[in-house]
Amino acid sequence: MRALLKYTKSLSLGIASVMEYRMDFFLGMFSAVWPMLIQFFMWSSIYGGSQQAVMFGYTYAQMITYTVFANIVQRLLRTGFEYEINDDIKNGGLDKYIVRPVSYFQYRMASFLGSKLVHMLMIYGVLIAASLIINAAYGTVITPDNLVYFTLVLLLAFVLNFIIFFCVGMLAFWLSEVGFFFEAVRIVFIAFSGGIFPLDVFGPKVVSVLNWLPFKYTVNFPVDVLTGRMHGDAILQGCVVMCVWIAALSVFSRVIWKTGLNRYVAAGG
Numbered sequence: 287m288r289a290l291l292k293y294t295k296s297l298s299l300g301i302a303s304v305m306e307y308r309m310d311f312f313l314g315m316f317s318a319v320w321p322m323l324i325q326f327f328m329w330s331s332i333y334g335g336s337q338q339a340v341m342f343g344y345t346y347a348q349m350i351t352y353t354v355f356a357n358i359v360q361r362l363l364r365t366g367f368e369y370e371i372n373d374d375i376k377n378g379g380l381d382k383y384i385v386r387p388v389s390y391f392q393y394r395m396a397s398f399l400g401s402k403l404v405h406m407l408m409i410y411g412v413l414i415a416a417s418l419i420i421n422a423a424y425g426t427v428i429t430p431d432n433l434v435y436f437t438l439v440l441l442l443a444f445v446l447n448f449i450i451f452f453c454v455g456m457l458a459f460w461l462s463e464v465g466f467f468f469e470a471v472r473i474v475f476i477a478f479s480g481g482i483f484p485l486d487v488f489g490p491k492v493v494s495v496l497n498w499l500p501f502k503y504t505v506n507f508p509v510d511v512l513t514g515r516m517h518g519d520a521i522l523q524g525c526v527v528m529c530v531w532i533a534a535l536s537v538f539s540r541v542i543w544k545t546g547l548n549r550y551v552a553a554g555g
Contacts, residue, residue, distance in 0.1 A: 321357055321482075322353060322354055322357050325353045325357075325482075325483070326350060326353065329346065329349050329350060329353065330346075333346040333349070342484060342486045342487050343484075343486050344484060344486070347420075347423075348513070348515075349484070350420070351420050351513055352483075352484050352509055352513065353483070354416050354420060355413070355416065355509045355512055355513065356480055356481055356482075356483075356484075356505055356506070356509050357481070358409065358412060358413065358416065359440070359443075359481075359505050359508055359509055360476060360479065360481035360504075360505050362402070362405055362406070362409050362440075363402075363443060363444065363447045363504055363505070365398070365447065365448070365451040367394055367397070367398055367451070367452075367455065368451050368452075368454055368455035368458075368464075368468055369455075369465075369468065370455075371394070371452070371455035371456065371458060372455060372458040372464050372468075375458045375459055375546075375550060376458065380547075380550060384547070390543070391452065391539060391540075391543065394448075394452060395445075395448055395452075398444075398448050399444060399445075399448070402444050406440070413428075413433075413512075428512060428513070428514075429514065432511065432512055432513070432514050433512070435511050435512075435516075435521055436508055436511045436512040438525075439507065439508045439511050439521070439524070439525065439528075440508050442503070442525060442528045442529070442532070443503060443504045443505075443507075443508050443528070445532055446500055446503060446504060446528055446531055446532050446535070447504045449532060449535040449536060449539055450475070450500060450504075450535060452539055453535060453538060453539050453542055454468065454471050455468075456539065456542040456543060456546050457542075459542075459545075459546030459547075459549050459550060460546070460549070475501060475504075476505075478496060478499070478501040478502070479501040479502060479504045479505040479506060480501075480502060480505045480506025480507075480509065481505045484506065485502055485506050497527075498527070500528075500531040500535070503524060503527060503528045503531070507524050507528075511524075
């Protein structure tokens with residue numbers, strides 16, 4: 287019970303941090319408008335200049351719908367704590383976690399999820415507004431069932447996304463300059479997660495590989511669930527793949543942590 291209270295406090299600190307700097311979130315969401323506009327004009331030009339009504343398995347309306355929701359989801363999942371991990375490693379901030387009965391991994395996760403819980407509450411207003419606009423413009427309907435499934439999948443996506451970037455952050459044990467590296471990883475991650483455009487654009491062979499990698503399940507998969515492109519067994523199978531990756535990466539993160547911590551302690555913190 288005491289251990290639970292420790293991380294509940296971390297969760298509340300994450301919530302408090304977001305409430306204190308909530309304007310950052312709104313500005314971040316506002317900045318997502320520009321990529322949406324660029325993609326809107328790009329896809330409008332591509333579909334307008336083509337004789338095909340369906341491209342990459344998407345109609346024009348479906349592609350615009352995907353673009354809007356993918357940008358919202360990837361902004362919602364966006365991390366940043368990897369830079370804090372780097373600072374803790376480089377400046378000796380890990381010392382206070384080493385000497386106290388606190389799991390650094392669990393502390394970071396509780397804080398991250400606390401901040402994202404607030405964001406999720408905010409984002410549903412944006413999703414509903416976007417759904418109404420898209421429905422009025424293109425006739426795309428987001429059903430209540432889709433929204434429920436999306437919520438469950440998004441919670442798994444939060445955890446999966448956290449563990450991936452926690453592992454990335456741990457590389458600071460071995461790398462001296464990580465700023466550009468983190469951004470490079472983020473760009474590649476966004477592309478392979480479907481944050482820029484649907485993964486079907488890469489073709490069936492690439493998609494067949496990405497189906498078994500974790501990236502797709504942070505953006506592309508949740509958006510497909512929300513828009514009704516995934517149903518029943520496909521949703522269940524996707525959730526199973528997510529849970530397997532969460533378990534595997536959790537073990538991997540422990541290995542990196544223990545190996546990196548030995549290096550950290552040996553170097554004197």
